[in-house]
Amino acid sequence: xxxxxxxxxxxxxxxxxxxxxxxxxxxxxxxxxxxxxxxxxxxxxxxxxxxxxxxxxxxxxxxxxxxxxxxxxxxxxxxxxxxxxxxxxxxxxxxxxxxxxxxxxxxxxxxxxxxxxxxxxxxxxxxxxxxxxxxxxxxxxxxxxxxxxxxxxxxxxxxxxxxxxxxxxxxxxxxxxxxxxxxxxxxxxxxxxxxxxxxxxxxxxxxxxxxxxxxxxxxxxxxxxxxxxxxxxxxxxxxxxxxxxxxxxxxxxxxxxxxxxxxxxxxxxxxxxxxxxxxxxxxxxxxxxxxxxxxxxxxxxxxxxxxxxxxxxxxxxxxxxxxxxxxxxxxxxxxxxxxxxxxxxxxxxxxxxxxxxxxxxxxxxxxxxxxxxxxxxxxxxx
Numbered sequence: 001x002x003x004x005x006x007x008x009x010x011x012x013x014x015x016x017x018x019x020x021x022x023x024x025x026x027x028x029x030x031x032x033x034x035x036x037x038x039x040x041x042x043x044x045x046x047x048x049x050x051x052x053x054x055x056x057x058x059x060x061x062x063x064x065x066x067x068x069x070x071x072x073x074x075x076x077x078x079x080x081x082x083x084x085x086x087x088x089x090x091x092x093x094x095x096x097x098x099x100x101x102x103x104x105x106x107x108x109x110x111x112x113x114x115x116x117x118x119x120x121x122x123x124x125x126x127x128x129x130x131x132x133x134x135x136x137x138x139x140x141x142x143x144x145x146x147x148x149x150x151x152x153x154x155x156x157x158x159x160x161x162x163x164x165x166x167x168x169x170x171x172x173x174x175x176x177x178x179x180x181x182x183x184x185x186x187x188x189x190x191x192x193x194x195x196x197x198x199x200x201x202x203x204x205x206x207x208x209x210x211x212x213x214x215x216x217x218x219x220x221x222x223x224x225x226x227x228x229x230x231x232x233x234x235x236x237x238x239x240x241x242x243x244x245x246x247x248x249x250x251x252x253x254x255x256x257x258x259x260x261x262x263x264x265x266x267x268x269x270x271x272x273x274x275x276x277x278x279x280x281x282x283x284x285x286x287x288x289x290x291x292x293x294x295x296x297x298x299x300x301x302x303x304x305x306x307x308x309x310x311x312x313x314x315x316x317x318x319x320x321x322x323x324x325x326x327x328x329x330x331x332x333x334x335x336x337x338x339x340x341x342x343x344x345x346x347x348x349x350x351x352x353x354x355x356x357x358x359x360x361x362x363x364x365x366x367x368x369x370x371x372x373x374x375x376x377x378x379x380x381x382x
Contacts, residue, residue: 011174013173014141014255016149019082019359020166020236022243025189026050027185027252027358029057030245030267032078033071035352036098038269040067046119046269052243057093060101061267072098078257078355079240083157083166084095088195090239120303120342121271124312129258129300130289134179137286138364142255145172146219146361147214152191155209158246159342163202165192167236174218179295179320186375187211188226192236203227252362253278258298266358270349273303278308280343282363284336288315290375291382295320301338342376347371 017024029050037044048061055076080093087095130137146171156164171188174181187208206227211219246264250256263274270276281299288297294317302312315329337346344350353369366373 009177011173011175012141014145015171016145016157016251018149018153018168020240022241024053024359026052026243026245027266029075029078031354031358032074034354035068037065038076038352041065046267048267049245052238054239056097058099063102064104071100091237119306119308120273121342123305124263124274125261125302126277126281127259127261128285129254131287131296136290136364139254139257140176141172143364145170150212150360151214161205163194164196167192183220184215184223186224192233195234196236199231270344276343276349277301283372284332287375287377289379293322310338329382
């Protein structure tokens with residue numbers, strides 16, 4: 001791969017959504033159910049999906065667990081914690097309908113996974129990405145968009161902007177010169193709100209309480225702000241837009257930068273390499289970058305169902321490598337655990353940590369539970 005022209009100016013955009021967005025609500029419900037099942041049985045096999053629509057939460061999927069979880073309670077508690085607690089929001093934790101259709105994992109799949117050397121829970125391709133352009137080793141557009149969405153939720157839950165409701169979105173466009181992020185060109189915020197708030201007040205408040213603290217010095221006189229440009233966002237959440245688990249896979253990963261294998265994460269236990277493989281690929285890419293072996297790095301892993309060894313490993317540094325890519329690939333194969341059971345053990349994935357991943361990005365957040373964000377392999381690589 002050739003390095004991008006160092007003097008070329010271009011723009012990159014990423015979006016994020018709040019935890020009250022219907023798709024993210026569905027992700028959080030699915031991962032909350034997963035967490036409760038893992039608490040009951042760390043070896044639970046889980047693949048659950050949630051659909052949310054006007055007045056109804058429907059959970060379906062496959063579960064094998066040596067324990068019991070009250071799915072109805074988990075669904076309602078998750079919706080309540082997100083903030084859908086008022087009847088006027090059009091969707092409310094205590095009054096919405098909850099339906100379930102859950103059955104056990106197919107024995108045909110289980111026999112390929114439950115063997116002495118655990119095989120992958122499905123075929124698939126996974127990507128991990130890291131870059132030096134931010135402290136979090138993430139692309140600046142997506143990490144900034146996530147911070148804006150999280151701030152929008154924080155000012156609502158803290159009561160700073162009492163008229164805000166749970167649904168919301170952000171979008172950020174960054175101007176680059178070569179590989180360097182120079183400034184924020186455009187910020188988009190869509191914030192659900194109460195009936196009687198004035199547009200001008202909302203825009204001033206959002207600019208002051210949400211955008212300014214996050215965007216800081218990257219904003220200049222030419223930056224544009226598009227805040228609730230339709231002029232009204234009262235109707236939101238599942239009443240206005242059906243939510244579905246796994247429909248925000250680009251928000252969950254790198255904001256459209258690098259590649260995506262197509263599989264979602266939420267609601268899946270770590271025997272599914274869609275999740276554990278993607279976490280390991282991020283872990284590898286971030287450690288390679290932290291070790292100074294490249295400035296950008298994308299790692300692709302692929303697996304076949306029932307087979308423990310990856311079917312392929314590819315490292316792409318976009319021409320920013322400081323040692324030959326073939327040597328980086330050799331280090332990857334030698335130093336990192338790549339069988340499903342090894343990945344699960346190394347990253348400690350049989351823990352109830354997943355509800356926290358479901359909003360504001362699976363990557364780029366330095367939480368103790370997010371072991372795939374550690375750079376503890378650097379000494380092994382240099």
